[in-house]
Amino acid sequence: MAADRRIVIENCAIATVDGHDTEYASGHVVLAGNRIESLGAGAAPGGLENVARRIDASGHLVTPGLINTHHHFYQWITRGLATDHNLFNWLVALYPTWARIDEPMVRAAAQGSLAMMARGGVTTAMDHHYVFPQGSGDLSGAIIGAARDMGVRFTLARGSMDRSEKDGGLPPDFAVETLDGALAATEETVRQHHDSSFDAMTQIAVAPCSPFSVSTELLRDGAQLARRLGVRLHTHGSETVEEEKFCHELFGMGPTDYFESTGWLGEDVWMAHCVHMNDSDIAAFARSGTGVAHCPSSNARLAAGIARVPDMLAAGVPVGLGVDGTASNESGELHTELRNALLINRLGGHREAALNARQALRLGTYGGAQVLGRAAETGSLEPGKLADLVLWKLDTLAHASIADPVTALVFGAAAPVTASFVNGRQIVEDGRLLTADEDAIARATRDEARRLARIAAEA
Numbered sequence: 001m002a003a004d005r006r007i008v009i010e011n012c013a014i015a016t017v018d019g020h021d022t023e024y025a026s027g028h029v030v031l032a033g034n035r036i037e038s039l040g041a042g043a044a045p046g047g048l049e050n051v052a053r054r055i056d057a058s059g060h061l062v063t064p065g066l067i068n069t070h071h072h073f074y075q076w077i078t079r080g081l082a083t084d085h086n087l088f089n090w091l092v093a094l095y096p097t098w099a100r101i102d103e104p105m106v107r108a109a110a111q112g113s114l115a116m117m118a119r120g121g122v123t124t125a126m127d128h129h130y131v132f133p134q135g136s137g138d139l140s141g142a143i144i145g146a147a148r149d150m151g152v153r154f155t156l157a158r159g160s161m162d163r164s165e166k167d168g169g170l171p172p173d174f175a176v177e178t179l180d181g182a183l184a185a186t187e188e189t190v191r192q193h194h195d196s197s198f199d200a201m202t203q204i205a206v207a208p209c210s211p212f213s214v215s216t217e218l219l220r221d222g223a224q225l226a227r228r229l230g231v232r233l234h235t236h237g238s239e240t241v242e243e244e245k246f247c248h249e250l251f252g253m254g255p256t257d258y259f260e261s262t263g264w265l266g267e268d269v270w271m272a273h274c275v276h277m278n279d280s281d282i283a284a285f286a287r288s289g290t291g292v293a294h295c296p297s298s299n300a301r302l303a304a305g306i307a308r309v310p311d312m313l314a315a316g317v318p319v320g321l322g323v324d325g326t327a328s329n330e331s332g333e334l335h336t337e338l339r340n341a342l343l344i345n346r347l348g349g350h351r352e353a354a355l356n357a358r359q360a361l362r363l364g365t366y367g368g369a370q371v372l373g374r375a376a377e378t379g380s381l382e383p384g385k386l387a388d389l390v391l392w393k394l395d396t397l398a399h400a401s402i403a404d405p406v407t408a409l410v411f412g413a414a415a416p417v418t419a420s421f422v423n424g425r426q427i428v429e430d431g432r433l434l435t436a437d438e439d440a441i442a443r444a445t446r447d448e449a450r451r452l453a454r455i456a457a458e459a
């Protein structure tokens with residue numbers, strides 16, 4: 001068998017985000033095939049064979065690739081709508097449009113979402129897709145295909161909704177699936193697409209949408225299904241005061257107690273938002289190992305509130321970052337969420353050191369790997385882990401006068417990505433995607449957004 005070809009990256013600052021936060025002011029990283037072979041201070045060891053490429057990364061910081069833990073790709077074609085609404089009003093305004101999506105729309109929207117993230121340093125993406133109109137085609141296949149073509153590592157959280165207005169839920173009756181239909185389709189998606197290997201590029205999670213759009217049976221049966229199939233569980237939780245009120249009125253308890261009563265706390269679960277959590281909710285997450293996808297920009301856009309991330313971290317809760325759907329975070333970028341998480345959490349606790357730059361970088365890398373269940377494989381730069389990493393250019397006008405590279409990355413303007421590698425393959429060069437045509441995607445998403453708006457207006 002041919003030896004793996006090596007790529008040697010030298011003369012760069014390195015933030016490994018390993019268990020000791022090891023950093024090198026000037027060092028090297030050696031990739032062999034799809035793995036990190038070695039890294040350390042100074043130049044790469046002499047005598048390396050099979051070196052396909054040497055990259056002089058002077059002026060750069062190398063970090064693990066960013067990991068996005070919550071998104072709704074289809075929303076790329078419904079951005080900029082209902083801009084002054086809270087969550088419930090925003091959902092009610094948008095459900096009728098979302099219920100008209102079809103496969104070409106979802107494919108284009110997935111390409112747009114993925115392209116935006118990948119060129120900003122995301123190497124592992126996720127999509128929580130929960131709208132499956134009847135006869136709309138193979139939406140899961142289209143999303144998974146888009147991620148495969150983009151070359152990013154990917155988790156599809158196969159979502160579902162079965163509690164509509166007639167059952168006291170928020171979505172209109174025409175926007176939901178049946179309980180049995182949702183469970184069967186979710187199982188089929190796992191069986192067809194889930195890869196449990198160390199270097200898997202595609203994984204599937206079971207992901208009923210939220211307490212106000214899903215029946216108790218779907219939550220309970222979904223949890224059992226995921227555990228039978230050995231995959232992870234994802235949902236929205238404790239996002240707004242309105243959701244809290246809904247849970248108290250319908251179930252006689254708050255969201256976290258409700259989730260616990262349906263089997264939804266555990267090491268194999270992560271939830272988006274978790275804004276309205278009291279001390280006992282945070283303790284329950286920490287005890288059970290339940291993870292959180294923190295989405296600061298979306299929470300601000302929808303006036304949901306500020307999640308207690310410093311308290312969660314202090315309690316030992318795994319926390320990653322999420323862009324969230326781009327109908328509630330139009331920028332669609334994850335690297336800016338590092339800065340937003342840091343700044344917003346300082347406002348939340350009125351504490352000047354609520355989160356520091358290194359904690360923010362950890363949320364966007366290792367924390368994300370933890371909540372997606374992939375911390376053994378990715379999220380930090382360590383020999384043997386997958387070669388998912390980013391070269392951030394910091395000798396720019398925007399950054400060069402900031403001495404500390406991690407501070408420059410997190411506190412400074414969004415840094416240009418000179419190169420991004422996923423599974424040892426380069427997918428971004430000098431801020432441009434190598435795996436997709438950005439201009440073609442821009443045209444397709446514009447056309448599909450217009451087509452969807454037209455169909456929704458005619459309905």
Ligand SMILES: Nc1nc2[nH]c(O)nc2c(=O)[nH]1
Pocket residue numbers: 072087091209210213236239298324325328
């Ligand atoms: N931010 C969001 N929260 C949600 N809850 C729910 O049921 N759907 C959504 C969503 O699309 N975004």
